[in-house]
């Protein structure tokens with residue numbers, strides 16, 4: 001069989017032409033990669049996390065390389081929701097892909113306002129809610145570490161939007177299944193995971209942290225096994241579709257997540273190493289299907305034999 | 307942005323300046339061994355292929371016809387300044403370069419052809435001016451009479467040096483362009499990792515990105531207090 005396999009996937013209310021998306025914060029607002037990537041080929045583009053007001057971000061250094069990975073403490077620097085809608089979104093509408101907007105707030109009220117800001121706005125296929133943020137009302141406790149708080153954020157967003165809602169989970173918890181279930185019960189349409197794992201690195205010459213922020217989020221190939229296990233646990237805990245993220249560099253990595261049951265994947269740090277990583281992964285998935293005589297990518301999803 | 311190795315060790319690309327071109331085609335890269343990535347690079351043999359993404363960002367703005375260019379390099383910072391110098395006439399520029407010691411002097415003309423007169427400063431006094439290149443710059447500006455708008459400083463080197471050059475330029479009210487260094491991941495303005503703090507312009511934007519908005523910036527917009 002040599003026919004081009006069907007790569008389309010359906011994640012609840014969200015339909016995509018293939019299961020490969022870019023991960024938030026690693027692909028800017030899409031335009032940064034325009035000259036290098038045919039954006040029309042991508043299943044989806046998840047833009048940099050947006051807050052109500054523009055944010056300048058953390059002091060530098062903000063990044064540190066680690067074995068097979070990197071730490072970042074960007075501090076969610078972004079242009080803010082209004083400028084995004086005015087200046088970036090019109091251009092993104094011209095691209096034939098699912099544009100997904102990643103949002104984060106410092107309080108449940110802010111999450112609600114962000115959801116409202118996109119109500120009726122065209123060209124946005126879904127909202128992805130980043131709950132790995134400190135809650136200023138609760139002394140900086142990270143929303144996503146507490147199932148009850150995560151549920152509350154999810155509910156507020158779901159109530160105030162006309163778009164499919166993806167909730168993006170943090171891996172820095174003891175029971176990812178419980179968190180996934182809490183979010184599902186509060187109305188999330190889709191779950192995506194994992195966000196970065198908290199870590200740190202030290203400069204031994206100066207005996208100082210390599211990041212000005214002391215700690216940061218670990219990403220890249222180093223986190224893949226952890227990510228894969230958490231994705232598999234999430235898949236087994238909920239009925240809603242799951243998007244797998246973490247350390248995906250090539251199509252083989254993507255396949256691992258799909259076989260574990262993820263309906264789609266997001267590619268993050270790999271975009272820095274190979275800006276065309278997403279395109280290469282899509283081609284690789286096609287090639288794998290052809291080689292194995294599989295006519296529909298959905299036959300691979302969740303096909304893990306134990 | 308250069309990938310020193312296929313595979314994931316090291317994972318990220320490394321930023322390098324273009325030091326020269328041959329027949330408008332080959333970009334020569336001058337490098338020093340700073341760590342793991344440049345160590346691997348130094349082991350590459352002639353003819354080996356590496357993945358390069360570029361050129362990226364904003365370079366130096368050339369001086370006006372009647373402007374004298376003063377080029378101030380610190381260590382490996384000589385690489386992009388040599389490339390700039392190649393676009394200038396000999397009598398239009400003054401090139402000075404600082405190194406820690408005579409054994410570490412880099413001579414880019416050995417790689418890229420054009421011979422340019424470069425005044426040397428060494429921290430230990432083993433060759434040329436004894437002391438930092440910023441001392442040499444001060445001395446040059448003291449000795450030479452110039453009109454404020456007929457001279458422009460271009461600098462590349464460690465942040466501490468750039469800070470000093472920038473303050474010399476500010477005191478004497480001379481325009482100055484600096485090429486900044488920063489750790490980088492994407493090189494495309496997407497990850498916001500390579501931020502450099504600038505004076506707020508409309509209360510909001512506090513950072514610029516070395517990879518895309520730079521690496522060359524007008525010295526007066528940088529918030530040197532944060533460096």
Ligand SMILES: Cc1cc2nc3c(=O)[nH]c(=O)nc-3n(C[C@H](O)[C@H](O)[C@H](O)COP(=O)(O)OP(=O)(O)OC[C@H]3O[C@@H](n4cnc5c(N)ncnc54)[C@H](O)[C@@H]3O)c2cc1C
Pocket residue numbers: 316320321322323324335336337338339340341342343344345382385386486487488489490516521
């Ligand atoms: C715009 C720009 C242009 C540059 N041009 C040149 C050039 O033409 N020739 C050249 O030899 N080098 C150049 N550099 C510096 C070069 O990128 C670093 O030396 C290199 O990335 C170090 O990699 P490594 O793996 O060897 O070091 P690592 O093992 O990663 O680190 C070793 C040491 O180098 C420092 N370092 C790491 N990355 C950078 C960086 N991006 N900038 C400054 N210091 C760094 C680290 O803080 C550490 O102290 C340039 C840097 C920038 C930002």
Ligand SMILES: Cc1cc2nc3c(=O)[nH]c(=O)nc-3n(C[C@H](O)[C@H](O)[C@H](O)COP(=O)(O)O)c2cc1C
Pocket residue numbers: 023024025026048049050072074076102130168194195196218219220221223245246247248266267268269270497
């Ligand atoms: C520089 C950088 C910035 C990021 N910014 C965001 C963000 O704004 N919002 C978010 O939900 N995740 C953000 N992430 C997390 C990624 O989307 C992704 O979940 C994580 O990096 C793991 O995937 P990877 O190993 O493929 O990079 C960021 C990651 C990196 C490396």
Ligand code: FES
Pocket residue numbers: 489490491492493494495496497498499500501515516517518
């Ligand atoms: S290196 Fe990513 S924004 Fe500059």
